[in-house]
Amino acid sequence: MFDIVYLLEMTGIVAFAISGMLVARAKNMDPVGVFTIGFITAMGGGTLRDLILDNHPVYWIQHQELPMLILVLAIVFSYWQRAGRLPTSKIVLPDAIGLGVFSILGAQLALDLGHSWFIASLLGVMTGTFGGALRDTLCNEVPSIFRKDQIYASISFAGCWVYFLCQWLLENEALALTIGLLFIVIVRMAAVRFDIRLQRDPTQG
Amino acid sequence: MFDIVYLLEMTGIVAFAISGMLVARAKNMDPVGVFTIGFITAMGGGTLRDLILDNHPVYWIQHQELPMLILVLAIVFSYWQRAGRLPTSKIVLPDAIGLGVFSILGAQLALDLGHSWFIASLLGVMTGTFGGALRDTLCNEVPSIFRKDQIYASISFAGCWVYFLCQWLLENEALALTIGLLFIVIVRMAAVRFDIRLQRDPTQG
Amino acid sequence: MFDIVYLLEMTGIVAFAISGMLVARAKNMDPVGVFTIGFITAMGGGTLRDLILDNHPVYWIQHQELPMLILVLAIVFSYWQRAGRLPTSKIVLPDAIGLGVFSILGAQLALDLGHSWFIASLLGVMTGTFGGALRDTLCNEVPSIFRKDQIYASISFAGCWVYFLCQWLLENEALALTIGLLFIVIVRMAAVRFDIRLQRDPTQG
Numbered sequence: 017m018f019d020i021v022y023l024l025e026m027t028g029i030v031a032f033a034i035s036g037m038l039v040a041r042a043k044n045m046d047p048v049g050v051f052t053i054g055f056i057t058a059m060g061g062g063t064l065r066d067l068i069l070d071n072h073p074v075y076w077i078q079h080q081e082l083p084m085l086i087l088v089l090a091i092v093f094s095y096w097q098r099a100g101r102l103p104t105s106k107i108v109l110p111d112a113i114g115l116g117v118f119s120i121l122g123a124q125l126a127l128d129l130g131h132s133w134f135i136a137s138l139l140g141v142m143t144g145t146f147g148g149a150l151r152d153t154l155c156n157e158v159p160s161i162f163r164k165d166q167i168y169a170s171i172s173f174a175g176c177w178v179y180f181l182c183q184w185l186l187e188n189e190a191l192a193l194t195i196g197l198l199f200i201v202i203v204r205m206a207a208v209r210f211d212i213r214l215q216r217d218p219t220q221g
Numbered sequence: 222m223f224d225i226v227y228l229l230e231m232t233g234i235v236a237f238a239i240s241g242m243l244v245a246r247a248k249n250m251d252p253v254g255v256f257t258i259g260f261i262t263a264m265g266g267g268t269l270r271d272l273i274l275d276n277h278p279v280y281w282i283q284h285q286e287l288p289m290l291i292l293v294l295a296i297v298f299s300y301w302q303r304a305g306r307l308p309t310s311k312i313v314l315p316d317a318i319g320l321g322v323f324s325i326l327g328a329q330l331a332l333d334l335g336h337s338w339f340i341a342s343l344l345g346v347m348t349g350t351f352g353g354a355l356r357d358t359l360c361n362e363v364p365s366i367f368r369k370d371q372i373y374a375s376i377s378f379a380g381c382w383v384y385f386l387c388q389w390l391l392e393n394e395a396l397a398l399t400i401g402l403l404f405i406v407i408v409r410m411a412a413v414r415f416d417i418r419l420q421r422d423p424t425q426g
Numbered sequence: 427m428f429d430i431v432y433l434l435e436m437t438g439i440v441a442f443a444i445s446g447m448l449v450a451r452a453k454n455m456d457p458v459g460v461f462t463i464g465f466i467t468a469m470g471g472g473t474l475r476d477l478i479l480d481n482h483p484v485y486w487i488q489h490q491e492l493p494m495l496i497l498v499l500a501i502v503f504s505y506w507q508r509a510g511r512l513p514t515s516k517i518v519l520p521d522a523i524g525l526g527v528f529s530i531l532g533a534q535l536a537l538d539l540g541h542s543w544f545i546a547s548l549l550g551v552m553t554g555t556f557g558g559a560l561r562d563t564l565c566n567e568v569p570s571i572f573r574k575d576q577i578y579a580s581i582s583f584a585g586c587w588v589y590f591l592c593q594w595l596l597e598n599e600a601l602a603l604t605i606g607l608l609f610i611v612i613v614r615m616a617a618v619r620f621d622i623r624l625q626r627d628p629t630q631g
Contacts, residue, residue, distance in 0.1 A: 048579040063478065068268065070277040072480040080545050135285050153359060154563060169253040273473065275482040340490050358564060374458040 024197070025121065026085075028114025033058040033086045035107055036151045037093045043155050051090035053151055058086060060147035065122050065139050069129055108208055109201075116200035119144035119172040120179050120193055127180075137176040144172040167207050175200035229402070230326065231290075233319025238263040238291045240312055241356045242298045248360050256295035258356055263291060265352035270327050270344050274334055313413055314406075321405035324349035324377040325384050325398055332385075342381040349377040372412050380405035434607070435531065436495075438524025442468040443496045445517050446561045447503045453565050461500035463561055468496060470557035475532050475549050479539055518618055519611075526610035529554035529582040530589050530603055537590075547586040554582040577617050585610035 036057030040050045059076050066074045076082050122143025126136035145168060179196025186192055241262030245255045264281050271279045281287050327348025331341035350373060384401025391397055446467030450460045469486050476484045486492050532553025536546035555578060589606025596602055 046577070048577070048583075052579065067272055067477055068279050068282070070275075070480075074478050077478070077541060077545055080542055083548060084544065131282060132285055134289060135282055138288060149359070154559070167251070167253070169257065173253075272477055273484050273487070275480075336487060337490055339494065340487055343493060354564070372456070372458070374462065378458075 021117070021121070021193070024113060024117045026082075027110055028117040029058045029082055030085070030089065031107055031110030031114040032118075032147055033089055034093075035111055035148070037090060038107070039151055039155050041093065047090060047094035050094050051087060053154060054090050054093075055083060055086050056154065057147045057151040059083070060150040061118055061122070061143040061145065062147075064146050065125065065143045068142075069126060069131075069139065071125065071129070109205065112201045112204040112208075115144045115168070115172055115204060116175060116197040118147075119175055119200060120196045123176040123179060123196075124193070133177070133180045136180070137173055140176040141169050141172045145169045168204070171200055171203050171207065174203070226322070226326070226398070229318060229322045231287075232315055233322040234263045234287055235290070235294065236312055236315030236319040237323075237352055238294055239298075240316055240353070242295060243312070244356055244360050246298065252295060252299035255299050256292060258359060259295050259298075260288060260291050261359065262352045262356040264288070265355040266323055266327070266348040266350065267352075269351050270330065270348045273347075274331060274336075274344065276330065276334070314410065317406045317409040317413075320349045320373070320377055320409060321380060321402040323352075324380055324405060325401045328381040328384060328401075329398070338382070338385045341385070342378055345381040346374050346377045350374045373409070376405055376408050376412065379408070431527070431531070431603070434523060434527045436492075437520055438527040439468045439492055440495070440499065441517055441520030441524040442528075442557055443499055444503075445521055445558070447500060448517070449561055449565050451503065457500060457504035460504050461497060463564060464500050464503075465493060465496050466564065467557045467561040469493070470560040471528055471532070471553040471555065472557075474556050475535065475553045478552075479536060479541075479549065481535065481539070519615065522611045522614040522618075525554045525578070525582055525614060526585060526607040528557075529585055529610060530606045533586040533589060533606075534603070543587070543590045546590070547583055550586040551579050551582045555579045578614070581610055581613050581617065584613070 033054040036054040037050050039057075040053035043049075045053065059082070062075050066072065119140040123136040123140030126139040127133075131139070148168075175196050178199045179192050182192035182195045183189065238259040241259040242255050244262075245258035248254075250258065264287070267280050271277065324345040328341040328345030331344040332338075336344070353373075380401050383404045384397050387397035387400045388394065443464040446464040447460050449467075450463040453459075455463065469492070472485050476482065529550040533546040533550030536549040537543075541549070558578075585606050588609045589602050592602035592605045593599065
């Protein structure tokens with residue numbers, strides 16, 4: 017199980033880093049800005065989770081291959097023209113995997129440290145979404161997770177509860193993790209595909 | 222004494238959460254955004270204080286009824302039209318109570334941990350004002366606490382020193398807390414009522 | 427050695443605080459805003475470093491003369507007209523010294539706590555640049571360290587590696603610190619003087 021989780025986590029980090037780098041390129045930032053925004057998007061949620069839970073050392077200090085990977089990605093993105101022109105649509109699936117992996121693993125860590133389901137779900141959502149919120153704030157935009165044109169954080173929240181319920185009903189950690197993760201990935205892909213929202217904008221027909 | 226403090230703290234949290242939710246509604250955010258901005262406005266200052274003072278677990282992890290309360294408020298605010306149209310003027314008094322309670326309790330915690338009056342006053346101001354500053358930054362506005370059209374952080378700072386002096390002169394914790402709190406609430410209400418500022422804008426007559 | 431390091435650190439803090447206060451004045455903030463932005467610019471990087479490394483108490487709580495100094499500076503800047511009109515060009519040298527001192531001392535602290543060169547260089551860059559990034563974010567601008575019109579964070583990164591190499595080759599801590607610091611200050615001044623960039627903007631001839 018561990019290897020699959022690690023592989024998925026890596027996929028999520030790469031997807032989140034790339035989503036940050038695409039925004040940084042669009043804002044015409046230099047290679048350092050591309051690395052920094054990529055790093056913050058991929059690591060911001062987990063760092064906040066570790067600080068709030070007093071879980072030291074922070075995970076990217078323990079796994080320094082992760083910031084190294086982001087450094088390599090940033091160099092590729094800054095100097096290889098084709099990477100910089102990657103359309104955003106290509107990263108929807110890996111981004112959904114990242115959201116799923118980060119949310120469920122964040123919630124799992126909080127449970128392991130003895131916190132309640134409710135607190136664990138809040139920390140799962142933070143881990144999954146805070147990096148993207150920081151990316152948008154640093155790039156001077158209202159965070160896209162707060163905008164009505166997509167659902168994102170609420171899928172993460174629901175996925176954490178699916179994971180808790182499965183853990184409670186099935187008493188099988190690996191299976192519960194998998195179901196929670198698949199729930200988030202599938203619902204997120206469906207929400208993008210069918211344009212599902214929590215609330216219609218009253219100004220639009 | 223404890224029950225009154227807890228009641229006042231609850232009032233402050235509700236007031237801060239509502240002030241965040243009103244801004245989030247004005248920015249046309251969805252229910253998740255409304256919850257998140259409300260949560261950050263109410264909890265941001267205390268979370269920063271606990272992280273800087275290494276005071277774990279962070280207070281809303283210890284008191285999970287507080288984030289639950291904010292979740293309920295966010296649902297009310299998002300789906301009940303009348304709540305969303307609450308005029309900002311209605312929250313000036315509870316917001317002033319929140320500023321007072323958070324500032325004085327933040328300063329008290331720093332004193333309890335053995336820090337000096339000066340450091341405690343800085344942490345009091347952080348606890349009282351940082352949530353609102355995060356709210357404005359995430360909503361992509363220059364934080365209103367920095368603008369010349371109101372005094373806010375300086376009242377919090379002065380109130381902390383009123384509290385320290387009373388504690389030193391009266392040697393009665395409950396009385397000192399009450400006087401510091403009343404000082405902040407009354408001066409803040411007076412500042413709003415009579416439009417008192419630290420510095421006049423030179424471009425205005 | 428200690429006294430020179432402390433003097434340089436003080437220079438860096440004053441320079442960073444002043445750079446924040448100049449931006450705050452330009453945004454027409456009141457004295458509280460001027461203090462807050464000055465404080466965050468000078469202390470933000472070191473505070474983030476201490477939180478991520480779990481290094482408590484945070485350094486400005488240990489050295490409360492530093493926030494006091496910033497308070498005095500903020501009063502001078504807010505009420506003494508000439509200080510508020512200080513041209514930005516005057517702070518390029520002290521700002522470069524601040525970047526150098528903060529980067530090298532941040533990296534040194536991470537090494538002392540047993541982390542690798544790569545992690546130490548990331549923390550050095552954070553310590554050196556995060557305060558300025560927070561300043562720009564709070565003032566609602568895309569952080570200048572990410573813009574193509576200057577190199578800043580990459581000089582900090584390179585300087586950390588110069589320091590590590592000298593430490594390894596020369597086995598003399600004081601000499602390695604000095605060379606790393608001078609490298610950052612000189613390259614930064616040269617970059618400003620000769621308008622050196624990492625990447626040319628393709629839209630400009």
